[in-house]
Amino acid sequence: MTTSHGAADPAPAAAYAQAAEAAGRAPSIHNTQPWHWEVHPDRLDLRADSSRALPGTDPDGRMLTVSCGAALHHAEIALRAAGHAVDVRTLPDPADPDLLATLTVTGDVPVTPEAMRLVQAAELRHTDRRPTVDIAVTPAQVEELRQVADAYGVHLHRLNPDQVTDLVVAVSHAEDAAAAEPAWQAETARWTGPDRPAGAGLPPEVIPDRRPETDVGERDFGTRGTLEVGGGHDKASTYVVLFGGDDDRAAWLRAGQALSAVWLHATVQGLAVLPYSQVVEIDGTRAMMRRILSQLGHAYVVLRLGVADPEHALPGRTPRLPFEQTTTVDDLGA
Ligand SMILES: Cc1cc2nc3c(=O)[nH]c(=O)nc-3n(C[C@H](O)[C@H](O)[C@H](O)COP(=O)(O)O)c2cc1C
Structure with a gap:
């Protein structure tokens, strides 16, 4: 299989692992990164990780779930920017409430400039707590x-x-x-x-x-x-x-x-x-x-x-958990 730009397409399991890694840059409440990815040969599962929940601040898991939704979107755009068509099912199993979503590659899509812009923006995106300047948003x-x-x-x-x-x-x-x-x-x-x-x-x-x-x-x-x-x-x-x-x-x-x-x-x-x-x-x-x-x-x-004040230092980057701590990869050779 090749992508629209001719490069060798990774096997889906490797693509799922790359998407899980890219999703690590997603924003999350207090940078808790309350997600866990399971890379399977035929799909990528997103689970809520309650070990990084905030029961005092977020007892119903609202912000935990919003944060996981942001990670889901990051994974989705990473797959699209790698030339994969992707099917996303949210809350697919009522008997398994921690399973928030399953992503499945269903084929190839042309890589659009929009998809590339979004994955590049995911690398740059950050929370900006600097006050803004007198330039209005249009x-x-x-x-x-x-x-x-x-x-x-x-x-x-x-x-x-x-x-x-x-x-x-x-x-x-x-x-x-x-x-x-x-x-x-x-x-x-x-x-x-x-x-x-x-x-x-x-x-x-x-x-x-x-x-x-x-x-x-x-x-x-x-x-x-x-x-x-x-x-x-x-x-x-x-x-x-x-x-x-x-x-x-x-x-x-x-x-x-x-x-x-x-x-x-x-x-x-x-x-x-x-x-x-x-x-x-x-x-x-x-x-x-x-x-x-x-x-x-x-x-x-x-x-x-x-618009942030360019005179003042850009905020530093928030760190991220190591891939192995947020992702389980099984049967990559299968
Ligand atoms: C659901 C959600 C709620 C957030 N709420 C706040 C907030 O109330 N105040 C704040 O300063 N940052 C808030 N943030 C930003 C996070 O602190 C930030 O995403 C996280 O520290 C990672 O940093 P980054 O966005 O620079 O990558 C929130 C982020 C998410 C996803």
Whole structure:
């Protein structure tokens, strides 16, 4: 078998292993990377790994599932960029709830420039907690991202100025609730402190060195990092909500696929992205988000879009767990 550009096509099992490896770059709540891949000769299975769950912060596994959905999208685009047509089944076995998805290569597809752009963006994508500069995100950029989310059945709504004011209040309530919750604080400390697991969690280089001067307060990790935030603000930032009609695991997986797709397209557009999930993690503020959305749906995650201040250092890269820790490969020779 050859790809459209003439290179030898890897055997599917090797392609599945490469896709699992590429999916390791996906974003995840607190960089927990709560997924486990099983490479089989005929398919790639994605499982939730509850050993890296956040029971205090994320008791229902919402953010865990959204994170796994983002990894699923990363694997999907890696297979497409390698010239494979892929069939994706989510939650394929009701008797096996940890099996979140199965990907199966069904044939060859031409490698499109779009597929190449997305896998390249996956290498560059990162969470940007630097404030943004006075360059507005254009309506055309937001419209493109809306269409990208729509392809996964997920809505993207740009918050108007009044709704951003409501978001400021919701974020502040969420931070107060988190500060009053010892289990929450303990988990944040575990994934951002010196005892975080090797290859996971947030290193000091990606945590601001002081509270940024933004209207919508950034997540408080309870520790000062070394990321220079400079004097930017969020006045020209755009806040969008990914939301949908359902609030169950299937919906959260789709939200994760859409989050990854939107984030990678925003990266191609040159935009900096920062998720805000604390307002969705806490019951009271999740209800506030529903009111902000005029009860039209359930919020999955809020994103700040903007242009980062080029004067200030790029955030360092977050580490990743070794491949062997997130992936089991069986019967490669079969
Ligand atoms: C579902 C989800 C929720 C997240 N929530 C937040 C958040 O509330 N605040 C924040 O600063 N980063 C948040 N992040 C970003 C993660 O911390 C980040 O993806 C992870 O540390 C890996 O870093 P990277 O995105 O730079 O590769 C979230 C990411 C995901 C996927």
